[in-house]
């Protein structure tokens with residue numbers, strides 16, 4: 001079996017080759033854990049004890065909510081119309097995919113690693129571009145804490161309404177509840193799905209099946225995002241929304257408008273981190 005270190009040394013993410021980012025210097029593993037920027041960013045995570053605690057809280061609270069919500073849905077499943085459930089699950093996945101794209105695009109394109117939001121949130125996006133396989137070394141908490149945490153407020157609100165609402169109304173709202181459940185699960189699992197899309201060895205067969213069928217983000221699909229300048233295919237939950245959004249050039253138009261209004265240059269901070277290796281190796 002390939003160990004993590006062997007994997008990093010010999011089989012660094014296949015999408016590394018075509019990148020040709022600003023680091024044109026020859027040599028193996030331009031990107032990866034030897035990258036000066038990646039090391040600095042990973043060190044920053046280790047120094048944030050509060051961040052780790054918030055991730056543990058997010059995962060515990062979200063799992064508790066999902067279990068209760070799932071039990072309520074399953075207990076009434078015989079009164080549901082099966083295709084209502086399927087449509088709701090699919091729409092929930094699409095909505096989560098779009099949200100993943102929006103958040104990913106915003107964090108990749110704007111801002112810096114300064115301040116609480118920068119250190120606590122944008123930092124991981126910068127790290128991911130200079131060391132794309134670092135995510136495969138992150139444990140479940142580091143990988144998924146943020147995503148589980150953001151589902152807590154809206155899933156708890158939904159659960160509260162469900163438990164305190166009128167029985168008749170709740171029955172009518174069940175397709176919406178299925179939608180919310182699917183949205184919540186997919187949002188929570190987005191970065192785990194993203195991690196799997198970077199794992200080229202040792203994936204369980206059922207995960208590969210889900211990737212092949214686009215029920216989760218396929219590996220070949222996400223590779224395109226990692227080609228410099230990391231400006232397409234931002235959706236990383238199921239990846240389905242990337243097709244229409246790329247056709248209408250959604251992100252490019254959004255960036256054009258924001259640059260016109262604010263004068264900010266897209267991905268300027270991301271490029272700054274990418275260039276670090278030139279001076280440090």
Ligand SMILES: [Zn+2]
Pocket residue numbers: 104108125129225230
């Ligand atoms: Zn990215």
Ligand SMILES: [Zn+2]
Pocket residue numbers: 128132194198222225226
């Ligand atoms: Zn990625």
